[in-house]
Amino acid sequence: METPKARLALTIDERIDEPGNIARVRLRALDGAPLPPFTAGAHLDVHIRDADVDLWRQYSLCSDPAETAFYEIGVLRDPNSRGGSETLHRIVRTGGTLEVEGPKNHFPLNEAAPQSLLFGGGIGVTPMIAMARRLHALGQDFALHYCTRSREVTAFRDALAAAGLADAVVYHHDDDAATRLDLDAVLAEARDGVNVYVCGPQGFMDWVIGRAGAFGIDDACIHREFFSADVDVSGEAFEVVAERSGVTVSVGAEDTIAKALARAGVEVEVKCEEGVCGTCVTDVLDGEIDHRDHFLTADEREDGDQMCVCCSRARGKRLVLDL
Incomplete structure (x- = not known):
């Protein structure tokens, strides 16, 4: 962190x-x-x-x-x-x-990859533009696939051209069959060791991540950043102990850990409230976590010793946090 x-x-x-x-x-x-x-x-x-x-x-x-x-x-x-x-x-x-x-930076670029494929859906193209600028400066093999609903709502065209990236950007528009992204065709031509980056609406990201995995690209080489997420924070009530503060709170069915703790005077900094930014990640001392976030990696979730308290919950009746 x-x-x-x-x-x-x-x-x-x-x-x-x-x-x-x-x-x-x-x-x-x-x-x-x-x-x-x-x-x-x-x-x-x-x-x-x-x-x-x-x-x-x-x-x-x-x-x-x-x-x-x-x-x-x-x-x-x-x-x-x-x-x-x-x-x-x-x-x-x-x-x-x-x-x-x-x-x-929770979405770093692997500058040493033999090839980088950047997929930006709508406003999710913004981090890809910075990546494309950097890869272009390094002379690396890359392509930016920029997907929008139509040409008329496609932002940043002038900025990309002015940055000398026109030849590296492939524009895809949902309303034009000739330009729609043929993801399988792109992935089929990827080089060994390719790194894939994706940001955009959740459905778009799930599609890219799923197809990249189906083509045998290792999960460690598939990089993702959610700018927003649909998150369900509801569930059975449970108890949370803030160990260092000596405070115990009950988290109700529609409540969140962060809000319950704040009412009891234990403040945890929260920003996105959707489990995408990582600001509220907290160490867990005891208890089983029901992860609802899109920030922690699979390995971090498997470790079971930290959680996003803005949206994740307990799988059992009790969690002990290092707060």
Whole structure:
């Protein structure tokens, strides 16, 4: 787990409204100083505050990792979200400021892979753009498969062309049979040792991950990042002991561990509330975990000694946490 990064107040240097209800937001230091470096696949935690909205959300960096003068993120305006993207689209204006934490990277690029296949679905293309920039700079073998509903809602075309990536990007559109992604054909031509990266809607990701596995690509070479997830936090009631705090709480059928602990005065930092960002990962001292997150790896789940308390639950009647 990475050491938490300090919070930064960044100025909104530019907002570019891309097709598909996506805002490309460029951020700089208030004093113009160089920003902390980041690696391809990294994201920022962005604090979204306006009126009664007070949320943290994660946005992948799509700018060049070699660039330290500014960061760029892409924000999809999603009316079905819990208010974060709608609020950002409303409040982000050139000259304003945003509070962020990071950069943080839970989706790192294997720069030594003999080949990299990048699959971005909709706004999930943003970390892939930074990866493509880095792989292009290294002269590595790669392709970026960018999937959208139609050409008319495909963002970042100008930015990708300006970065010299036009020849490395293959555009796929659901409404055009001639360009739809033939995933099996792409995977059938993959080189030995290929690394696959995927980010996008959950159904799209499940499809890519499943087919990559079916083609014999080792799970360790299939890299994924969920920007959101449907998560069911409900279940049977159970007890949670915060060992170091000496506090015991009951977690109800529709409750979460993090919320139950917070009511008892034991604060656990929570940001995404969907088990995708890893902020709330907590060590488990005793008890069996019902993992509901999309953050921990299969090996980490198998170890059974940590969990995402924003959404995961107990399989039995009791969990003891190192809190």
